[in-house]
Amino acid sequence: MELALALVIGALTAAGVYLLLRSRSFDMILGLTLLSYATNLLIFSAGRLVVGKPPVVKPGVETVLANYTDPLPQALVLTAIVIAFAMTAVTIVVAMRSRADNGDDHVDAGGEGMP
Amino acid sequence: MLQALSPHLPVLPILLPLLFGAVALIFERRGIGLQRAIGWTGMLALLLAVVALLVQADTGAITFYLLGDWPARLGIALVADRLSAGLVATTTLLAVACLLYACAGWDRRARHFHGLFQLQLAGLNGAFLTGDLFNLFVFFEVMLIASYGLLLSGGRGPRMRAGLHYVVFNITASTLFLVALGLLYGLLGSLNMAEMGARVAVLAPEDAALVRAASGLLLVVFCAKAALLPLYLWLPNAYARAPAAVAALFAIMTKVGVYSVLRVYTLVFGDGPGELAGWAWPWLYWTGLLTLLLATLGALAASTLRMLVAYLVIASAATLFVAFALATPDAIGAGLYYLVHSTFVTAGLFLVMDLIRGQRGRTGDALDYAGPLRRNAPLGVLFGIGAVSVAGLPPLSGFIGKALLLDAVPEGYRMWVWGTVLLTSLLTLVALARTGSQVFWRAEPWPDGVRPPSPPLRAQWAGAGLLLAYGIGLTLWGAPVVRYAQAAAAQVLQPDAYMQAARERAPQIREPSP
Numbered sequence: 153m154e155l156a157l158a159l160v161i162g163a164l165t166a167a168g169v170y171l172l173l174r175s176r177s178f179d180m181i182l183g184l185t186l187l188s189y190a191t192n193l194l195i196f197s198a199g200r201l202v203v204g205k206p207p208v209v210k211p212g213v214e215t216v217l218a219n220y221t222d223p224l225p226q227a228l229v230l231t232a233i234v235i236a237f238a239m240t241a242v243t244i245v246v247a248m249r250s251r252a253d254n255g256d257d258h259v260d261a262g263g264e265g266m267p
Numbered sequence: 268m269l270q271a272l273s274p275h276l277p278v279l280p281i282l283l284p285l286l287f288g289a290v291a292l293i294f295e296r297r298g299i300g301l302q303r304a305i306g307w308t309g310m311l312a313l314l315l316a317v318v319a320l321l322v323q324a325d326t327g328a329i330t331f332y333l334l335g336d337w338p339a340r341l342g343i344a345l346v347a348d349r350l351s352a353g354l355v356a357t358t359t360l361l362a363v364a365c366l367l368y369a370c371a372g373w374d375r376r377a378r379h380f381h382g383l384f385q386l387q388l389a390g391l392n393g394a395f396l397t398g399d400l401f402n403l404f405v406f407f408e409v410m411l412i413a414s415y416g417l418l419l420s421g422g423r424g425p426r427m428r429a430g431l432h433y434v435v436f437n438i439t440a441s442t443l444f445l446v447a448l449g450l451l452y453g454l455l456g457s458l459n460m461a462e463m464g465a466r467v468a469v470l471a472p473e474d475a476a477l478v479r480a481a482s483g484l485l486l487v488v489f490c491a492k493a494a495l496l497p498l499y500l501w502l503p504n505a506y507a508r509a510p511a512a513v514a515a516l517f518a519i520m521t522k523v524g525v526y527s528v529l530r531v532y533t534l535v536f537g538d539g540p541g542e543l544a545g546w547a548w549p550w551l552y553w554t555g556l557l558t559l560l561l562a563t564l565g566a567l568a569a570s571t572l573r574m575l576v577a578y579l580v581i582a583s584a585a586t587l588f589v590a591f592a593l594a595t596p597d598a599i600g601a602g603l604y605y606l607v608h609s610t611f612v613t614a615g616l617f618l619v620m621d622l623i624r625g626q627r628g629r630t631g632d633a634l635d636y637a638g639p640l641r642r643n644a645p646l647g648v649l650f651g652i653g654a655v656s657v658a659g660l661p662p663l664s665g666f667i668g669k670a671l672l673l674d675a676v677p678e679g680y681r682m683w684v685w686g687t688v689l690l691t692s693l694l695t696l697v698a699l700a701r702t703g704s705q706v707f708w709r710a711e712p713w714p715d716g717v718r719p720p721s722p723p724l725r726a727q728w729a730g731a732g733l734l735l736a737y738g739i740g741l742t743l744w745g746a747p748v749v750r751y752a753q754a755a756a757a758q759v760l761q762p763d764a765y766m767q768a769a770r771e772r773a774p775q776i777r778e779p780s781p
Contacts, residue, residue: 172439177431184438191445198453225452228401232445235408239438242415246434249419250427259435263428 157197164190176257177247188236192229199225276323277332277347279316280355280392288385299375306381310366317359324352329765331772339769340462346398349755354395354526357607358519361614362388368618368730369512377421387413394523400458404444411437417513426508433505440491450481461769463535464762475543482536486547493524494581496558506577511621515614521584522606529591534762548592555588556687563691567698572620572632579657583609590672597675599756604749605668608741615734616653622723634705638713647707652735654699659692664741
């Protein structure tokens with residue numbers, strides 16, 4: 153399972169970086185989204201991968217980490233998801249406004265050396 | 268009332284701007300007068316809280332404030348020591364002048380200005396006060412989201428393009444921040460800075476390389492925010508296109524990155540095993556020197572007035588990296604004085620350049636021939652004060668800062684630091700002298716039929732003058748500030764006291780957990 157998760161994180165990061173380096177704002181936003189997915193999975197895996205164990209204290213189960221999964225990374229991922237979501241919205245608005253003002257979807261539209 | 272609030276002092280500089288920001292958003296449609304009243308009430312309340320915090324921190328106490336009353340190593344803690352309180356005070360003083368300048372009319376054009384301005388202050392103060400690395404990320408985001416709004420509202424065309432670059436670059440850096448946080452949590456099992464420091468100190472040697480890799484990623488993020496080579500290319504365009512009052516407030520944003528480096532790499536990775544201890548300083552030292560040189564060359568080559576100041580912002584952050592990388596109490600103390608000075612003076616120069624730009628007709632801030640500058644005497648005085656300060660000529664605060672720094676450089680580093688700092692000061696002087704002579708002395712007659720520009724408003728003069736007056740104040744009352752900076756530096760270099768304070772601060776209501 154660790155290998156599968158690591159491969160997924162790697163694939164998402166690679167695709168995200170590739171898209172981020174393209175010069176169209178739409179591709180760039182998709183790239184940022186993929187990167188944030190990869191990051192969320194990475195943070196999630198920081199609490200170690202545990203299957204079928206609860207993150208909250210259960211009555212009658214001894215409170216040692218062997219019986220539970222670490223709840224903190226889940227809280228961190230939740231925060232990261234919310235922030236990434238808001239950021240995607242902001243980027244889309246800025247990109248649309250830039251496209252409308254500068255007449256092109258290119259990230260340098262209307263700048264030096266651009267039509 | 269005041270007595271009841273005093274245990275909550277560390278949280279007030281975050282809560283007050285959040286509260287007034289929300290109120291400003293609610294009453295956004297009730298006219299600009301009410302907006303300004305809310306903004307200034309918030310500013311005044313914040314100023315009082317910050318003065319109280321500064322007095323408290325100056326006793327040398329490290330105050331932990333437990334949000335949610337969990338022990339510091341489990342929950343989120345705010346920490347106010349000399350360094351944090353000093354930087355919060357710097358932010359607040361800067362914000363007063365920026366708000367004054369914006370109230371001359373920019374806030375009428377950018378509709379959400381007052382709400383966003385308060386939220387930006389909440390983010391900045393939070394980043395300086397938090398004792399938790401994940402919380403630092405959250406406050407970085409609060410600060411950045413507000414800054415996107417401030418930068419872009421009321422703008423169009425070229426500013427939107429610069430804004431898109433700025434937004435995307437910062438989001439990418441934030442993603443890297445999260446990656447570093449995930450790795451560090453997986454390795455150390457905590458994100459509270461004091462607790463992380465304690466765990467790094469007893470780290471198994473075989474984990475040291477992994478922790479070093481994760482901390483390297485973190486360093487890249489902070490350097491991207493602080494605009495260090497080669498990650499500064501986003502800054503000049505974004506700052507040069509920002510509205511003046513906002514660009515002036517942004518002068519503190521690169522300092523947040525510098526502060527984070529100082530805090531994290533003294534507290535968390537200060538005394539790790541083997542190669543981990545202080546591994547970042549040589550890197551920062553060389554990249555700092557190189558950035559200082561390149562940013563000064565950028566200032567020399569700048570073709571607009573505001574681009575010149577944007578490069579001076581980068582140069583000042585680079586000087587700070589050099590000072591902190593030397594990692595002696597004297598050098599860090601000198602760096603902290605220089606931080607306060609350079610924040611005020613570069614922000615003041617942004618405002619002065621905006622005033623000059625307004626008096627040059629259609630030439631604006633391009634470094635080109637223009638009609639004779641209107642009101643050149645007062646503008647010349649302001650420009651002169653700013654230029655003398657930022658270049659480091661006696662008798663103003665820049666000279667004191669640079670002299671303290673050069674004096675504190677240990678044997679063996681002198682050749683490179685003295686050489687670079689003195690050379691870049693000279694080049695800065697050349698750049699500013701060239702700009703000054705172009706703007707003030709070379710003029711073509713005004714073309715026929717062009718109406719001369721209207722004079723700046725009183726609030727604009729006051730805002731720009733106030734920032735430069737801070738610089739003069741730093742000269743006249745330099746001794747207390749230098750003493751405070753040295754004490755803050757000594758405190759930063761003793762992470763043990765910080766960790767001790769974190770352990771001793773017990774929850775007030777909750778039973779201490781095992």
